[in-house]
Amino acid sequence: MLLPILPIVLAIWKRTYKDAILKTLFIYLVIDLSCNLTEFILAFIGLYNIWLFNTFFLFEVIIFGIIYTQLLLSPTKRKFIVFCLIIATIIAVFDFKTLEISPFATAFDKVLMIVFVFLHFNTILSEMRIKNILLHPPFWISVGVIIYAAGSFSIDLFSNYIFNDSDETFLFFLNMRRIVNIIFLLILSVAIWVKKYNIIEEQP
């Protein structure tokens, strides 16, 4: 629950929140931590917190959409991301549920995140501006996002089935999703850490 603290502390320590992309990532991490804490408090006092899950997933895809519009300079790609975000918002609104996870909306968000990562990887490979990809923070953000989206897509899509299944199944998939989340946050920490080594070759 408190794992987002690690990249947040790292971002404050390394002062990477000054960078436009990492600033948006920092905002995402703060929202993630706040949502986790709120969900915990709501569960602790015996109130439903599923609606917060559903809302957070929409915020999540919007924030990553903003990150990728900052990263991708092509106007077509930017327009495409904005269009996807509008669709995601419409689906989230129509599929919104307060008492159970909205499977279609959350799974669609994950698909969008994977598409954004593909767009970013395509840009990296076609432009060839980065000298060392392993020291490029946006690459690590994309690595984290693709692992997170791929690892949670099936679980989110069948979340209602998992909820209604046995406790053993529920705990197994809950822990699996937690592991994916931990890996995601650790990779985001790497993205913040490698900021100082980042070298981009300027286009002539």
Add this chain to the structure above:
Amino acid sequence: MIPSPDIQIFIGTSVLLLMALSIIFFVIYYQQKQLKKDLQQQKQIQELKNEMQRQLLESALEVQEVERVRIAKDLHDEVGAMLSVTKMSFNQLLRKLDNAEDLATMGKQTRELLEQSISQVRRISKELVPSTLEEFGLVSSVDEFINKVHLASSTSFVFSHEGIDIKQRFDKKIELTIYRLIQELVNNALKHAEAKEIKLKLTSENNKILFSFIDDGKGFDFETKRKDPKSGLGLRNMESRLSVINGSINIESIKGKGTKTLIEIPI
């Protein structure tokens, strides 16, 4: 048998994660590969540029040498010949003026001036094109050059050659480059460093010509001189000349303790 939905979700998640990892590794691999290719291409372009620059420099130096030959020839064949004829004509005139003493004295002075002019023209002509280098090779021409400088100045020279026979010949470009470098170095040592002793050593080993030049002059700050557009011209000229024949130069200088120059040229 169809696996249970739990297993299907687990397999689906695992497959997606594996695909994500494969894509990540592919991106890393492809980017590094492309980067290496790009760097190699950039290196090749740089090498081509360097080669073009080297060839341009080589042509410029060749043109310079051709021009020197032309000027030397003109001086020797035309101006020199004209002066010689003038001298002969003047001698005849002097013989006819034997009676007039004052005129004879003036005539003798004028003849001396003519003789000096002739020898100056010969000297300039010879300096422009080192004929000894063309006829007898590097060792003899260097020997002749330092002897001349020694006679004209108080500086002493020590010249030695190891592994190079007195009659040994090298590529024309190499010989001329070394000769011009020696001229430049000696000129610097006398004019700027005020050296009292200069040691020159030519060595040939392992398909290389090594040349060392040591003077006991005032010395200088190499980096400062090199960056100075005016005084660094000589140093840059030497580097340019050497780059044409793939040679290298290393200069070590300590203020008050002299300068050591090492030149290496592949044969």
